[in-house]
Amino acid sequence: MRIHKLSDTIASQIAAGEVVDRPVSVVKELIENAIDAGADEIRTDIRLAGKELIRVSDNGIGIPADELELAVSRHATSKLSRTDDLFDIKTLGFRGEALASIGSVSHLTIISKLDGVDAGARLSVDGGDNSTVSLVAAPTGTEILVEDLFYNVPARLKFLRKDITESRQITGLITRYAMAYPKIRWTLTQNNIVDFQSTGSGDRFEILQTLFGTQEAKSLMPISFKDRNLAIEGYISDLTLTRSNRKDITLFVNGRWVQDASLTAAVIRAYNTMLMVGRYPVAVLFLEIPTHLVDVNVHPSKAEVRFREQEDVFSGVQRAIRRGLLAYTPVPDLASLNLWGRTKPSDVGDMRFDNHWQAMETSTETEQVQKRLAGPASQQQTLPGTYLPLLRLVGQVASTYLIAEGPDGLYLIDQHAAHERVLFDQMMAQYHASMTPSQQLVEPLTVDLSPEKAGTLEENLEILVGLGFDIENFGANTFLIRAIPTIIDRGDPREAILSVVEAFEEDETPLLNEAQARIAARVCKRMAVKGGQSLSEAEQRNLLLNLEASQSPRTCPHGRPTMIHLSAGLLERQFGRRGAR
């Protein structure tokens, strides 16, 4: 066989294979062009999953009649001129391949009109052969028709999935771009039926609702993060909304939808073990990174990107999500905790006695209401249904973990993290209710600190008192602990105080923006049972019971998971009881 040069037609068909491999990639190229053209309205019409017709029309700047022919030729673009531009790409497209590639595998028609010009121009490309440009009447903007896609590449056609799959992908694409560009009015029709429509109001949540349904959208919470070279906006699911695959993790980098496995992994890792094994979060994230720090020219379809400072980006993503998740950890509800002073006093008994209770209650309730109104508690959105199911204690392992059985499998619970959560909830509830009973100590405990640390402690003394510590400065840098919160029933209170001051600066809990929550978290961390302490059965049971009452039982106040859930299904699969046989 002799070596010969490929004909232009075959060469462009091969090249087209990289950019255009299925209808959805045609749509992607076309809407990206429309976005780059500055359109604020983009309409997409699809027939027969794009095999028969793809029409994308926009009201962007349009293409001048004399440039039309150039536009459909290979490596022709208005978006790039110098090599340097390639490393600072601000538009979605830049390779100058799309129209040529599409033209080589379909009947392509472009109709475009500039603003202020009387008539539009029309150009048809048929399997790579151009027709002449003719003048037509047209609205301002560009309309591109792709008919009979892959008519001349039967192999491609054969490898397309079912129509329903292909058209779903197109819907998915349009809705995602609609989220990335909420100010553009999007319309998508499939076989003349409106499939998706957005108002162009700029409200992303509105589009989220269309995409996920009102119910699920409620479980999505907005996050926002800004760092030196990275800004992240978007929505992430709380712990109640999960998927069995990663498909609903949607990532945009500088307005471009990317499917980057490592970035997706960063998102999943941010959820760590807060989710059950085999479940994945839903996330829509928009990353803005200075263009010179991103290389989008990795793959013709531009679905992959490379970051110059990859670690920074990944850790940024993780921090943003983590912070978002923890900020939405709901404030414990007093009603769920074992406290005094909320229920109505019983009718029986001595009147005088009741009055005494009553006096206490009224003050508590008013204060509480005030606190709720004023404090961040009222601003924080409550996550629905994160309660644990009823658990049956199985036992303790390695003096560190509790094993419990729930209706949906097995729970491995870290006793330290769980106790931390329980203590924290109780302490914060008491704090917000201004009801912090404290047990006096037989002998006051002294804490000696360095002058610097003493200063830190002094500043936060009032909060500690509010949390139930009776602590005072005993001259110089010595403090006396006279009483401790009653909920603390083990551990050395001195260590709790020390831990409050010790790492006060390098705070690991950015989510808790209130000083008292931060201090409470630290105290609880110190005073909670440690791993390696064997607990009596009653203690284990009690811990489970209290954890069940918690509104956010799956993480400790510092955001680490308290439990790992092994679902019945997972166990079945692992033991080969289901599936493989």
Add this chain to the structure above:
Amino acid sequence: MKVTVQQQQLAHGVNIVSRAVTSRSSLAVLSNILLKTDNGRLRLSATNLELGISAWIGAKVQEEGGLTVPGRTFVDMVSNLPNEEVTLTVDDRTQTLNVKCGTLNTDIKGISAEEFPPMPSPDLDNAIALNIENFKEQIQQVVFAASTDDSRPSLMGVHMTFDGNTLEMAATDGYRISIAKSEMAQKVPQNFEALVPARALAELSRIAVNGDESVYMTFPQGRGQVIFHMNDAELVSQLIEGSFPNYGAIIPPSFKTRTVLSTAQLLKACKQTEIIAREGSYIAKLDIQPEVDGEQSSLLEISARSEQTGSSEVMVDASVDGVPLLISFNIRYLREALEVIKTPTVSLETNAVHTPGMLRPVGDDHFSHIIMPINTAR
């Protein structure tokens, strides 16, 4: 070694020492019980290095020697033997203990007796003799107040003060103090203090049989240990190093209010209240009401409430001498102290909301119990 013993005696001895056997230890021999002939008797020993217990039982010794055998196996084995003579034979070559009893013939693999940690022997000439019955009661009056939390080791001990012919014992978990005094038959040659693990004393009171007249207590020189010696048992414990709270300074010199109650009635009221209070950090309010002329007799009202469980109020007849007071205590502390008070009436002495309360049996000044209050108002 070859000895013949009675099954009942063997079971008794094994039961005593088994409490010192560790199940989780890197040192295999610590999970074992030592069997050794000792002056015509059979000595059984076990230790976890902090606490060691030995017991001696009568035996017909045919051949001297010894071996250690796995504690768990031996305990189960012995308790299932028929009540007959048991012949124990050690095969030194295979380190195996042969147990013959009735028709049963068992071999248990063991570890050489050489590997068992040596137990110190008491110097009985310089021992302090204590009446077992009194000492046991004294232990029971204080051990419950000791801390079980190992983050503050010194509070896990019972503080013993030997002063002339009195022995004062005190234990605290940082929130309450139990103090019990007793008189000894003889004076100690020199006053001194020691901090003995509460666990060791609890074990001692379990194994000390009232039939024994005295328990002899010695502190081997420079070893940081205490040995309690009885006729057929011995307990060795490490002492706790560390400072014990100066509890003498905590007892208020005087009280404004003295409430005298029936011990049984108050205990019952505490138990009733605790059912509710335990859901709310055990907090109970005590409302002490002196007599109001012609209107109301004096009484004590105990109440508790919990968000989950509900609320509870109970009244106890009391003779109140002093000013009224509303004070909160951990109800469990009250209950536990009342449980060791044997007199029919008890006094509760108080000053103010933020100062400790003291429980004392009326007519017996050997015991006092101090409870720190809970501050609820803020």
